[in-house]
Amino acid sequence: MKLFYINNDGAGFADHVEVEDGITVAAFFTEKLPGRKADDFLIRVNRLPTPADQVLQPGDRISITPSKIEGASA
């Protein structure tokens, strides 16, 4: 199935991605950002906060935004 995936980590991008049917939010996160902690990110599905075990549906919009980003000086 196809999802609209927005990744705000690194350079940031938004695109449609193909994933297996019945994938949960947690599994999707692990697949896309291996080795990262979900606690360090704001995850929204169709613009709403979501539980980790929620099963994604075709056409869902999932956005992952890091909540711990280091700023800089100039």
Added chain:
Amino acid sequence: MLPIPILLRLARRLEMLWAPKPDPPTRPERAWGSLRTQLTEAESLRWRIEQATARRLVCAAASLKQELSTLLKVMGRRIEEIRAHCDAPPPRAPDRCEWIRELRHLESEFGTVTVRWTDTVIRVVTEPIELKNVPLGPFAIEFNWSGGPSASGSRAFEVKALKPNRPAGRSDVTHPHVEDDILCAGEAKEALDQAIADGRLVDAFQLVHSVLTNYNPHSAYVSLNEWDGSHCAQCGRRIRSDDASSCEGCDSDLCDECRVRGTLRGVRRTPLRRLPRTLRRLPGTTLPRFARHDRAGTSGLFQLP
């Protein structure tokens, strides 16, 4: 919640600004220009090769053929570049419905959203922020939409402290990563630019918020360890308010090291800028960087030429 007429008006305005500009397939201009120049060059080389071959100049012909081959390779790459540009899907901007969803989502994430039409600003307010036990107060995050999708992330946003707790001696800094109300987004810079370019307003605001709620000690305008400090009048080093001592002569703050040094020598020092102008410009004298003065604060040692 934003009233519906304002929401619609704002969505319409943003939709217009983010609408992709018609981009003719003749772009990119530079690639076309350089291809034209290279084609002329290639034709000239071909003519020279023919001339060299007719005159049986074998070495010259071989060298020219080599040159032409390299040039054709470069032209091939240029053609690929132009072809890729022609094949690229047209940029897609959010439509009005998406903008409405985006604005409603912004409200659900940050609470009240304010619109200032005259300044072309969308504003949200954060919760009070505290980093490493230093309370910095709430911040207003203001997005200026006038730059449209091409605006640089850091420049499109202003971050204003509503109850500023500024570090000692820096009235322009309100957060370790904010100077003159401009956020230095650091690691978030590219994602912020991309979010603005795509019209993902909520993501952009969340990225700014994420930077505000984190601290990078390796690249801060003012380190949080020195937030409550002041500058030593002697060596210029920033000192915490608890560690500062006062000079008996001029009431300036001194760090421990300079205070001890001063006590041992029985003198206090005052930076040159603190001396009266007349003393700084005595004819025929040169002043050391710091002029000494005694405990009573009377000016003392000058270096005579």
